[in-house]
Amino acid sequence: MKSTGFEEILSGFSKISPLKFEIWNEKGVVSSCDLEDPYKVRQFLPGMAARVYAIEDFLHEKNPKASELFGLPLFNEDSVAGVLLAYFDSSHSTAGKDFPDTKDVKVLLTKIAGLIEERWEMQNESDTLITELDKSYESLHLYSNVATQIKTLNFSSQMILHLLNEIKDNIRMDMVFSIMPDRPDYSEIVCGEEINIKDESGFVASLIKSVENSNKELDEGYFIVNNSADSKLFSKLHKDPFRFLAVKIVHNENFFGWLGIFSLNMDDIIKRSELRLLVSIAEQIGVVIANTDLYHNLEDFGINIVKSLIVTIEAKDVYTGGHSERVHHITMLLAKELGINEKDTKILNWSALLHDVGKIGIPESILNKPSRLDDKEYKAIKKHPLKGAEIISPLEYLSESIPGVLHHHEAYDGTGYPSRIKGEQIPLFARIISVADTFDAITSDRAYRKGASFEKGYAIINEVAGTQLDPDLVQIFNGIYKKSKIWQIQRQII
Ligand SMILES: [Fe+2]
Numbered sequence: 236m237k238s239t240g241f242e243e244i245l246s247g248f249s250k251i252s253p254l255k256f257e258i259w260n261e262k263g264v265v266s267s268c269d270l271e272d273p274y275k276v277r278q279f280l281p282g283m284a285a286r287v288y289a290i291e292d293f294l295h296e297k298n299p300k301a302s303e304l305f306g307l308p309l310f311n312e313d314s315v316a317g318v319l320l321a322y323f324d325s326s327h328s329t330a331g332k333d334f335p336d337t338k339d340v341k342v343l344l345t346k347i348a349g350l351i352e353e354r355w356e357m358q359n360e361s362d363t364l365i366t367e368l369d370k371s372y373e374s375l376h377l378y379s380n381v382a383t384q385i386k387t388l389n390f391s392s393q394m395i396l397h398l399l400n401e402i403k404d405n406i407r408m409d410m411v412f413s414i415m416p417d418r419p420d421y422s423e424i425v426c427g428e429e430i431n432i433k434d435e436s437g438f439v440a441s442l443i444k445s446v447e448n449s450n451k452e453l454d455e456g457y458f459i460v461n462n463s464a465d466s467k468l469f470s471k472l473h474k475d476p477f478r479f480l481a482v483k484i485v486h487n488e489n490f491f492g493w494l495g496i497f498s499l500n501m502d503d504i505i506k507r508s509e510l511r512l513l514v515s516i517a518e519q520i521g522v523v524i525a526n527t528d529l530y531h532n533l534e535d536f537g538i539n540i541v542k543s544l545i546v547t548i549e550a551k552d553v554y555t556g557g558h559s560e561r562v563h564h565i566t567m568l569l570a571k572e573l574g575i576n577e578k579d580t581k582i583l584n585w586s587a588l589l590h591d592v593g594k595i596g597i598p599e600s601i602l603n604k605p606s607r608l609d610d611k612e613y614k615a616i617k618k619h620p621l622k623g624a625e626i627i628s629p630l631e632y633l634s635e636s637i638p639g640v641l642h643h644h645e646a647y648d649g650t651g652y653p654s655r656i657k658g659e660q661i662p663l664f665a666r667i668i669s670v671a672d673t674f675d676a677i678t679s680d681r682a683y684r685k686g687a688s689f690e691k692g693y694a695i696i697n698e699v700a701g702t703q704l705d706p707d708l709v710q711i712f713n714g715i716y717k718k719s720k721i722w723q724i725q726r727q728i729i
Contacts (some may be wrong), residue, residue: 241266241351253323254340256347258285258309260317270392276302276322287318293344295337305337311355319348377405378515390527392420395520399425402516406509408496412439413520415484415492421524422492429499430474441472443493444482457484457514461504480505482513486521494520536630541588548591550572558675563587565671565715572711573667583664587641590668592642593623605683617652620644639664643672646703654676658705666705670696670712673704 245256245268255278258266264280272278279298287294287306294306305321321344336713395413403411403425412424422437432438445468446458459479463469464476481495494517496509545559566587570580594602596617603611608616624641627633642654642665649657661669678692687695693716 239494244347244350248343252343254305254321254343255323257320257322258351259320260319261288261366265317274302279304280320280322283320284318287320287720288315291315293341295340298602303666305340305344307341307349309351309355311352312359316355319344319351328667352406378512379402386399390421390523391521392423395421396423396425398516398520399423402496403427406496406512408498409500410435410439410497412495412497413484413492414439414443415524418491418524439495442469442479442495442497443481445469445472446493453483456517456670457481457510459505459510460527462501472536475499476501478503478505480510482517484517484521484524486525489521489525491521491524522587534632537630541585544595545588545591548595551594551602558679561589561675562590562668562671562680565674565712566668568715569667569671569708569711572715579664582635583639583667585633585636586643586664587668587671589623589627589633589636590640590643590672591619591623592626593619593621595626596622607683617644621653636664638662639668641665643668645669647705648702651703661705666708670708673699674712 241258245258245266249255249268255276256268257264257277261281264270266499270277276298279302283294283296283304283306286296287308291308292437294304297303298304298309303323305323307319308315309317309319311317321340355411361703366502399411399413402408409427409430410424413421415421423438426432426435446453449458449468451458458639459478459480460466460469461478462476463473463478470476477497477499478501479495481493484491484494494513496513549556549559563584566583567580570583575583597615601615604612620641620643624637627637627640639662642656642661645651645654645656645661647658647661647664647666649655651661674692674696678689679686693713696704696712700706
């Protein structure tokens, strides 16, 4: 028997009356003033408890063995949650002690029951309060997580997936989804184990189609169904009844899609707090998508500016047309082979495209000189990596691409420029660009000489491995070269 805290009350009343008291529920005794039973009266209590449960009213029975039994149902939230039993063993009563009057016992039991029910009521209130506080805490926790993600400028499908999982775990739903018809990257569904739907995306699509086909105005931007069985439109979508909430993801009147929660647990309804939370999250998603779009537009704008910059440089040098793009292509092939991640590939991409951007400050007479350069002219040419780094340094977005530009003429043995660093001291991205740049410089025409064949280019690259170029990267280059990728790409660009 688990202590329920009522033992003291029952013992107290037992001391001031000839009765003994117990509280029972459907499973057995839960509280007793005294479990010792020398006169074997307690054996009659299970039957008595069951009968009081059945009639849900006060019951007085005189037992054939001369014990008097009394019972009164105990109510918790309008249903019988237990029974209060009292017994009096008349066969062993002490002389002089009066039999209790049934009416008096009923009054006494009603008083004790009142105390117990009051205590239960208080417990219920405190449980509700704790649950609400708990939920508020969960909502706050979830919201703070969302807010942190929303700060990012570059929203991704992984982030939306993480967000949906957070919602599912925090508000205990069977399914959480985001559906954005024009943005498949942001359309995700996360499901709990209870969900047994074969085609989840098809199901969510028909759910949203039904929302849009319903005659509701949806002015407030959300749609709630608390029991699908009440609606012809929704009951046909799933064999079991369900409840769900779908909130529009909108920003500045641009409609992006729907954020939704779905549950098969029909013991509960969609709460106002859940609606508020989902509306806030959908608003934040709308903002972040708008920001991400803006960011991508700016990024595209930046790419176009850089591309026109490259065209400008190459227009100055009649012989190097397409050089930057060819170097960029070979660099990207090397990056792929090296397994460089997406973020770093982006950085390397810009370094490769812009590696010769500093040539913009070099006179055309030097760039296009048909004879060998003198020392002064060569000195001027050697300034282009530094100039390139200076040109892109005001652009914060390209800051990580600077080392690749600045050091693409360093040599592996330390004899290059501008810093004369060697080996691993040279940033990896600069070493990669250097391989691509060297191959293209050898194989393309220059003002003072014809370009060598690809075979010759390949041979020279291998000759300078370890002196000018990183030997490990040359090995990677050889692998790509043998797969003929460079041939194909070079031909396409040329
Ligand atoms: Fe260069």
